[in-house]
Amino acid sequence: MNHDPDPHYNVAIIGAGPCGATAARYAAEDASTILIEKKKTIGVPVQCAGFLPKHDELEELMPDADLPDTFHYPASCVQTRTKYQRFIAPTGDSKEFDVDADVLDRKRFDQYLAEQAVSAGADLRIGTRVTAINGNTIEITGMWGSHTITADVIIGADGPHSIVAKAAGLPGVEDDPMGVAHAIAYDMTGVKIDNEAIEMHFGRNFVPGGYAWIVPHGKTSANIGMGIRKAMCEPGVTSRDYLHRFIEEHPIASEKLKDGKVTSIIAGIVPVGGAPAKTCTENIMIAGDAAGHLIATNGGGIPTAMVTGKIAGETAADTVNGKCTVNAYESRWRSEIGIQITTSVYVRKLMDSMMRSDPMMTAVMNMISPTHMKALQRGQLPDTVKRLLQGMQKRMG
Ligand SMILES: Cc1cc2nc3c(=O)[nH]c(=O)nc-3n(C[C@H](O)[C@H](O)[C@H](O)COP(=O)(O)OP(=O)(O)OC[C@H]3O[C@@H](n4cnc5c(N)ncnc54)[C@H](O)[C@@H]3O)c2cc1C
Numbered sequence: 001m002n003h004d005p006d007p008h009y010n011v012a013i014i015g016a017g018p019c020g021a022t023a024a025r026y027a028a029e030d031a032s033t034i035l036i037e038k039k040k041t042i043g044v045p046v047q048c049a050g051f052l053p054k055h056d057e058l059e060e061l062m063p064d065a066d067l068p069d070t071f072h073y074p075a076s077c078v079q080t081r082t083k084y085q086r087f088i089a090p091t092g093d094s095k096e097f098d099v100d101a102d103v104l105d106r107k108r109f110d111q112y113l114a115e116q117a118v119s120a121g122a123d124l125r126i127g128t129r130v131t132a133i134n135g136n137t138i139e140i141t142g143m144w145g146s147h148t149i150t151a152d153v154i155i156g157a158d159g160p161h162s163i164v165a166k167a168a169g170l171p172g173v174e175d176d177p178m179g180v181a182h183a184i185a186y187d188m189t190g191v192k193i194d195n196e197a198i199e200m201h202f203g204r205n206f207v208p209g210g211y212a213w214i215v216p217h218g219k220t221s222a223n224i225g226m227g228i229r230k231a232m233c234e235p236g237v238t239s240r241d242y243l244h245r246f247i248e249e250h251p252i253a254s255e256k257l258k259d260g261k262v263t264s265i266i267a268g269i270v271p272v273g274g275a276p277a278k279t280c281t282e283n284i285m286i287a288g289d290a291a292g293h294l295i296a297t298n299g300g301g302i303p304t305a306m307v308t309g310k311i312a313g314e315t316a317a318d319t320v321n322g323k324c325t326v327n328a329y330e331s332r333w334r335s336e337i338g339i340q341i342t343t344s345v346y347v348r349k350l351m352d353s354m355m356r357s358d359p360m361m362t363a364v365m366n367m368i369s370p371t372h373m374k375a376l377q378r379g380q381l382p383d384t385v386k387r388l389l390q391g392m393q394k395r396m397g
Contacts, residue, residue, distance in 0.1 A: 003125075003144040003145075004144070004145075004147065005034055005123060005125060005140070005147055005149050006032070006034075006123070006149070007148075007149055007150065008149065008150045008151070009031075009032045009033060009034045009123070009149065009150075009151045009152075010027075010031035010032045010033065010151065010152050010153065010316070010317070010320040011024075011027040011028075011031045011032070011033045011034070011151060011152065011153050011154075011155065011313070011316040011317065011320065012033075012034050012036065012138055012149065012151035012153075012154050012155070013027065013033065013034070013035045013036065013122075013154075013155040013157055013313070014036050014130045014138075014154070014155065014156050014157060014158045014163070014164050015036075015037060015156070015157040015158035015159060015288075015290070016035050016036075016037035016039075016042055016110070016113075016114050016117075016124065016126070016157075017110060017157060017159060017288065017289075017305065018109075018110065018113055018288065018302050018305045018306045018309065019157035019287050019288025019289070019290070019293075019305035019306065019308060019309035019312075020035060020037070020155065020157030020158070020288070020309060021035065021042075021070075021110065021113035021114045021116065021117045021309070022068050022070055022113060022117075022305075022306045022309035022310050022313065023155050023157055023287065023309040023310065023312045023313035023316070024114075024117035024120070024122040024124075024313060025068070025070060025113070025116045025117040025119075025120045025122070025310075025313065026068070026120075026309075026310050026313030026314045026317065027122070027155075027312075027313035027314070027316045027317045028117060028120040028121040028122040028313075029120055029121070029317065030317035030318075030320075030321055031316065031317040031320045031321070032121075032123075033117075033121065033122040033123065033313075033316075034122065034123045034124075034125060034149065034151070035114070035117055035122045035123070035124045035125070036125045036128050036130055036138075036140060037114075037124070037125065037126045037127075037128065038127070038128060038129040038130075038142070039126065039127070040126060040127040040143065041107075041126070042107075042110050042111045042114045042126060043106060043107035043108070043109070043110030043111055044107055045266070046106045046107055046264075046266060047266055047267070047268035048104075048106045048266070048268075048302070049103075049185055049213060049215040049223040049225055049266075050079065050102075050103045050104035050105065050106045050109075050215065050217075050223065051082075051101055051102075051103055051104075051198055051213075051215050051300065052101060052102050052103075052104050052300075052302050052303065053099055053100065053101045053102075053303070054100045054101060054102060055067070055071050055072070056100065057099060057100055057101065058071060058303050060378070061295075061303065061340065061378050061379075062303065062304075062307060062336065062337050062340060064335065064336050064337070064339075065307045065336040065337050066307075066310070066336065067306075067307065068306050068307065068309070068310040070112075070113055070116055070306065071303075071306065073109060073112055073113075074112065076105075076108060076112075077102075077104055077105055077108045077109040077112050078102045078103070078104060078105065079102075079103045079104065079105050079217050079218055080102075080103045080195065080216055080217060080218040081100075081101070081102055081103070082099070082100075082101050082102075082103060082195070082196055082197060082198050082215075082216060083098060083099070083100060083196045083197070084096045084097065084098060084099060084196055084197040084198075085097055085099040085101075085197065085198050085200065085374070085377070086194075086197045086198070086199045086200070087200050087202070087365060087373055088199060088200065088201045088202065088252060089202060089203075089361065089362045089365040089366070090202055090203035090204070090205075090358035090359075090361055090362050091358075091362045092251060092252050093362065093365065093366065095365065095368075095370050095373060096197065096370060097370040097371065097373060097374040098374075099198075099374070101198070103198075103215055103216060103217060103218075103223075104302075113306075125140070125142070125144065127142045127143035127144070128140050128141070128142035128143070128144060129141055129142055130158070130163060130164070131163075132163075132167070133154060133163070133164060133167035133168070133284075134167075135283075136150045136151060136152065136154070136283060137149075137150050138150070138151060138154065152283065152319070152320050153283055153284075153285070153316040153319050153320060153326060154283060154284045154285075155284075155285050155286075155287060155309075155312045155313070155316060156168070156284065156285065156286040156287070156290045156291075157286075157287050157288050157290060157305075157309060157312070158290055159288070159289045159290055160173050160174060160180075160268075160269050160270075160271045160289045160290065161174065161269075162286060162289075162290035162291075164284060164286055164290065165286045165290055165291075167284075168281045168284040168286070169281070170276060170278055170279065170280075170281070170284075170286055171276035171277070171278070173271035173273060173276070173289070173290070173291070173292040174269070174271070175273075176273045177229070177230060177231045178209075178229055178231055178273070178352065179271060179272055179273020179274070179292075180229070180230075180269050180270070180271060180272070180273065181209075181210055181227035181228065181229055181269065181270040181271075181272050181299055182227065182228055182229075182230060182239050182267075182269055182270075183225060183226065183227040183239075183266075183267065183268050183269065183270050183299070184225060184226065184239045184240055184243050184265075184266070184267045185213075185223050185224060185225020185226070185243075185265075185266040185267070186223070186224050186225065186243065186247075186262045186263075186264070186265055186266070187217065187221065187222075187223050187262070187263045187264040187266070188221065188222055188223075188224055188257065188260035188261060188262055188263065189220055189221045189260060189261055189263055190220055190259055190260045190261050191214075191220055191221070191222050191224070191256055191257050191259070191260040192220070192255075192256045192259075193214055193216055193220075193222050193256050193257075194216070195216040195218060195219070196216075197216070198213060198214065198215045198216065199213065199214040199253075200212070200213055200298075200377075201213075201214075201246070201250065201252070201253060202355070202361055202365070203250075203358055203361070204232070204355060204356065204357075204358055204361075205245075205358075206226075206242060206245055206246045206249075206250055207226045207227075207228055207242060207246065208228050208229065208232040208233045208234070208242070208355070209228055209229030209231070209232030209233075209352065209355055210226060210227040210228045210229060210299075210355075211226065211227065212224070212225065212226040212243075212246045212250075212253070213225055213226065214253065214256070214257075221263075222260075223266070224243070224246075224247060224253075224257060224260075225243065225266065226239070226242060226243055226246060227270050227272075227299050228242060229352075232352075232355070232356070239267075247260070270289075270294065270299040270301070271289055271292045271294060272294060272296040272299060272345070272348055273292055273296070273345065274292050274296060274341055274342060274344075274345035275291050275292040275293060275338075275341055276291065276292065278330070279291045279329065279330060279333070280326050280327065280329045280330055281326070282325070282326055282327070283326060284326070285312045285315065285316070285326060285329045287305070287308040287309050287311070287312040287333070288301065288304070288305030288308055288309055289301055289305060291308065292341070293305055293307075293308045293333075293337070293341060294341070294344075295340060295341070295344045295377075295378065295379045296341075296344040296345045296347070296348040296379070297344045297347050297348050297351070297376060297377050297378075297379055298377045304337055304340070304341065307333075307336060307337055308333045308337065311329065311332045311333045311336060312329060312333075315328055315329040315332060340378070340379040340380075341379070343379050343380060343381050344378075344379030346381065347376055347379065347381050347389075350389040350390070350393055351364075351376075351389075353392075353393045353396045354389070354392060354393075354396070356396065357396065360392060360395075360396060363392070364388075364389070364392060367388060368385060368388070372384070372385050
């Protein structure tokens with residue numbers, strides 16, 4: 001068994017999350033491709049609640065996108081299926097709307113995506129970290145030793161702390177403090193939850209600048225977490241403190257959660273500031289979390305990471321086959337999902353003003369219909385809601 005990589009590939013992809021594995025699956029169809037992942041086991045540790053709307057919902061979320069075929073994943077990747085999304089205001093008033101969604105076993109899902117990349121012909125290197133990139137040269141080190149390889153085109157699908165973005169001189173997604181949510185979550189068992197609904201709880205005492213979620217994992221298990229903005233937190237109170245406060249003291253949630261036992265701890269950052277103005281150079285593209293490709297209103301990044309991963313992988317193969325240059329990536333991804341990324345950041349900024357006041361947040365949630373709530377959390381902004389939010393934002397000063 002030879003673990004040495006070839007010295008040269010057409011395409012090198014850094015990071016085997018949903019973005020990188022999807023990029024590799026599409027690049028490998030028409031170009032020699034290596035997929036490099038620092039984790040020794042794909043998908044471990046999990047850094048996700050696993051909420052993924054079903055295919056029909058994704059088509060409505062991203063109507064201009066050509067969805068990767070890997071959205072038709074096997075049932076073994078699914079922990080449970082939910083039917084509703086429920087928003088709970090700071091007062092406890094709630095509204096819900098239909099969302100047909102799976103809750104993924106994210107480890108299994110990431111492994112499935114990597115298997116698809118390998119089946120398409122990609123060379124997969126796990127337990128291997130990219131330490132430096134200079135031009136077309138990539139330095140890698142890990143359990144199979146240290147090597148230098150070269151690639152015609154490099155894709156940075158290496159998450160929010162992207163080394164590839166830095167090496168390419170592209171703006172990082174961590175630069176804006178309000179554009180980064182710090183997420184922490186517990187998998188818990190022994191909780192009493194509604195298995196058909198995912199819940200999103202708002203209120204600045206419990207979740208400053210974000211929301212807390214309860215995502216069912218089936219029977220009496222769930223993922224309970226929150227994403228908060230540090231700039232809106234009380235001094236000295238950590239995200240872990242807020243999560244404990246939510247689980248133990250929230251008037252509605254604590255009734256469901258207080259007897260639960262924690263089975264795993266998940267933490268990570270969620271880039272909610274949108275994509276930088278430039279996401280490629282002449283030989284490098286960044287995609288997924290590395291490029292801020294998330295729906296900023298809910299922090300969901302699996303669908304957008306897979307869509308931009310596919311576009312990056314196809315653009316890389318087209319480039320090496322002389323059909324385009326890497327520059328085509330910028331207009332390709334923006335024409336497929338640019339509007340959703342930009343609008344969701346605009347809505348998030350409007351909502352940031354409301355989140356500073358629980359009465360204001362409650363008033364907004366009372367005034368917006370469930371249909372419009374669904375649109376907002378998808379990163380859409382109906383005109384009537386835009387006027388309402390802009391008016392309230394003016395009142396907030
Ligand atoms: C707590 C939490 C809960 C979330 N819940 C949801 C949810 O329910 N639904 C949803 O849609 N989104 C959710 N998200 C967001 C979602 O997880 C991300 O948007 C998604 O994983 C982005 O995929 P990606 O492939 O771009 O990046 P990642 O999944 O972060 O993958 C990047 C990969 O690159 C690898 N890597 C990094 N640096 C290097 C290097 N130097 N060398 C080699 N490999 C490297 C990493 O190990 C990693 O495997 C959540 C995020 C957090 C933090």
